[in-house]
Structures are given as C-alpha cells and as structure tokens.
Amino acid sequence: GAGVSQSPSNKVTEKGKDVELRCDPISGHTALYWYRQRLGQGLEFLIYFQGNSAPDKSGLPSDRFSAERTGESVSTLTIQRTQQEDSAVYLCASSLSVGNNEQFFGPGTRLTVL
Amino acid sequence: AQRVTQPEKLLSVFKGAPVELKCNYSYSGSPELFWYVQYSRQRLQLLLRHISRESIKGFTADLNKGETSFHLKKPFAQEEDSAMYYCALAPSGGYQKVTFGIGTKLQVIP
Numbered sequence: 001g002a003g004v005s006q007s008p009s010n011k012v013t014e015k016g017k018d019v020e021l022r023c024d025p026i027s028g029h030t031a032l033y034w035y036r037q038r039l040g041q042g043l044e045f046l047i048y049f050q051g052n053s054a055p056d057k058s059g060l061p062s063d064r065f066s067a068e069r070t071g072e073s074v075s076t077l078t079i080q081r082t083q084q085e086d087s088a089v090y091l092c093a094s095s096l097s098v099g100n101n102e103q104f105f106g107p108g109t110r111l112t113v114l
Numbered sequence: 115a116q117r118v119t120q121p122e123k124l125l126s127v128f129k130g131a132p133v134e135l136k137c138n139y140s141y142s143g144s145p146e147l148f149w150y151v152q153y154s155r156q157r158l159q160l161l162l163r164h165i166s167r168e169s170i171k172g173f174t175a176d177l178n179k180g181e182t183s184f185h186l187k188k189p190f191a192q193e194e195d196s197a198m199y200y201c202a203l204a205p206s207g208g209y210q211k212v213t214f215g216i217g218t219k220l221q222v223i224p
Binding site: 003033035041042043045048055056091093098099101102103104105106107108 | 213216
C-alpha cells in the first residue's frame with residue numbers, strides 16, 4: 001500500500017511569507033508526528049497528533065508554527081512569517097497509534113527561506 | 115521525562131572493523147527502545163527494536179537496564195552501513211510520544 005506522502009517536496013519562499021506543508025499518513029494510522037531536520041543536525045520533534053488532538057505541542061519553536069489535523073488523516077504544518085532559520089527538511093511520520101509502534105516516515109519537505 | 119542521548123555526532127570506522135553506536139536513555143519505567151536508520155537520499159526507517167531481539171543487516175542491540183543503554187553493534191562494518199542512525203524510546207503504557215536522540219552519522223571508510 002501507499003506510504004506516508006508529503007507535499008510539496010521542495011519549497012522556496014521569501015522571508016516573511018507564510019508556508020503550508022502537507023502530510024498524508026498511512027490509512028488507518030491514528031498517530032501522526034512532525035519533525036524538523038536542519039542541515040547536518042538530528043531529528044527535532046515538533047508536535048504529534050493522536051487522532052485529531054495534539055496532546056504535545058512542546059516542540060513547536062515559536063507561535064509562528066501551528067499544525068492541524070482533520071478527519072484522522074491529512075495534517076498541515078503552517079509556518080507564518082517565515083525566517084531564514086526555518087530552512088530545514090520537515091518530516092512527517094505516522095504509526096498505528098501513539099506509543100511503541102513503528103513510525104513510518106514520509107520523504108520530507110525541503111523548505112528554503114531566502 | 116524521558117531522554118535519549120547519543121554522545122557521538124559522527125563515528126568513522128574502517129571497513130571490516132567493529133562498530134558500536136552508543137545510546138543511553140533516561141526513563142523511570144520500562145521503555146521500548148528502537149534504532150532507526152536513514153541512508154543517503156532515502157526515508158528514515160526502522161532498523162530494529164529491542165523486543166524483537168533479532169539481527170538486522172548484521173546489527174544487534176541489547177537493552178541493558180542497569181546501564182540504561184541500548185548500544186547498536188555490528189562485528190564487521192560494510193560501506194553500505196554508512197548512514198545516519200537514530201536511537202528512539204517509547205514509554206510503556208502507550209499514548210505517549212516517542213523520543214528520538216539527535217542521531218549519529220556512521221561513516222565507513224573503504
């Protein structure tokens with residue numbers, strides 16, 4: 001079956017513009033995670049969803065970042081007034097449920113803020 | 115709160131040499147531990163998990179609760195093992211997020 005998909009695969013934007021990143025998890029996966037991976041750095045947790053609720057938003061770097069999930073499927077990560085330090089690969093992963101289940105990762109969205 | 119520590123950002127070894135990627139964790143309960151791998155231009159994917167107690171691509175990892183460690187080992191490194199490796203912890207009881215370490219880049223020198 002289809003894996004986790006993310007769109008766009010690449011996004012170049014100007015500083016100050018808003019961007020929206022999309023994640024389509026594997027069908028039936030109730031948990032969905034967003035991570036950020038800066039160049040040469042490790043995986044940085046941003047937020048996760050169990051169903052449509054987000055119990056842990058502790059990783060969101062600032063109030064410019066927000067995420068939502070509707071219908072236990074698609075999720076969007078929105079970054080408002082982008083800054084150059086937002087440039088990174090944004091990864092989405094899904095799993096059957098939160099906890100000790102294997103996470104399946106998408107290919108990521110590479111965001112470049114000029 | 116749980117924490118995963120991978121002390122080495124980069125580990126370089128020669129082909130055929132043994133490999134040990136270190137992972138230490140902090141968690142008060144009984145966690146489940148994982149190793150994920152990201153090869154160049156590929157998606158991050160699960161390599162192994164401690165409950166399965168299996169060897170994948172020659173790699174093994176043993177959970178040492180006394181030392182709170184879950185080091186990844188392979189007796190003879192291959193060039194195709196070059197990748198980014200992440201240790202991850204899932205708390206027991208479910209419905210809590212998985213915590214990843216910052217990752218270790220393994221570079222196998224031909």
